[in-house]
Amino acid sequence: DRPLPPLLARVGGNIEVLGFNARQRKAFLNAIMRYGMPPQDAFNSQWLVRDLRGKSEKHFKAYVSLFMRHLCEPGADNAETFADGVPREGLS
Numbered sequence: 001d002r003p004l005p006p007l008l009a010r011v012g013g014n015i016e017v018l019g020f021n022a023r024q025r026k027a028f029l030n031a032i033m034r035y036g037m038p039p040q041d042a043f044n045s046q047w048l049v050r051d052l053r054g055k056s057e058k059h060f061k062a063y064v065s066l067f068m069r070h071l072c073e074p075g076a077d078n079a080e081t082f083a084d085g086v087p088r089e090g091l092s
Contacts (some may be wrong), residue, residue, distance in 0.1 A: 004062050008085055017086050018063050019055070025089065027051035028063065038064055 005019035014022060031038070031049050038047050042064075043057040052060065070082050070091065081087055 001058065002056070004059060007066075015087060018066060019059055020063055022089075024051050024055070028067070029089075029091065032067075037068075 005016065007018060009016045009019075011021070017025060020028065027049050031047060031052070035047050039045065042048060043060055048060075055063075066086070070086065070088075073082055075083065079088065
């Protein structure tokens with residue numbers, strides 16, 4: 001099993017968060033807005049949209065966990081990043 005990618009990485013001039021590029025992060029947010037939080041078996045359901053199918057279950061669950069921590073993080077809504085440096089990308 002491969003280790004998780006770094007929390008933040010610059011790949012080709014773009015920022016990746018746990019290996020998720022901007023398009024995959026947007027697809028994840030859109031899926032949450034459409035279907036709600038992913039169920040425990042999201043990895044085997046229609047919840048996993050096309051842009052996210054290339055992710056391993058381990059990577060997907062790590063990103064879900066990070067997303068939940070960010071939702072619960074107190075702080076200024078006008079900040080550009082969360083406390084760990086991950087860009088907010090319109091999430092408040």
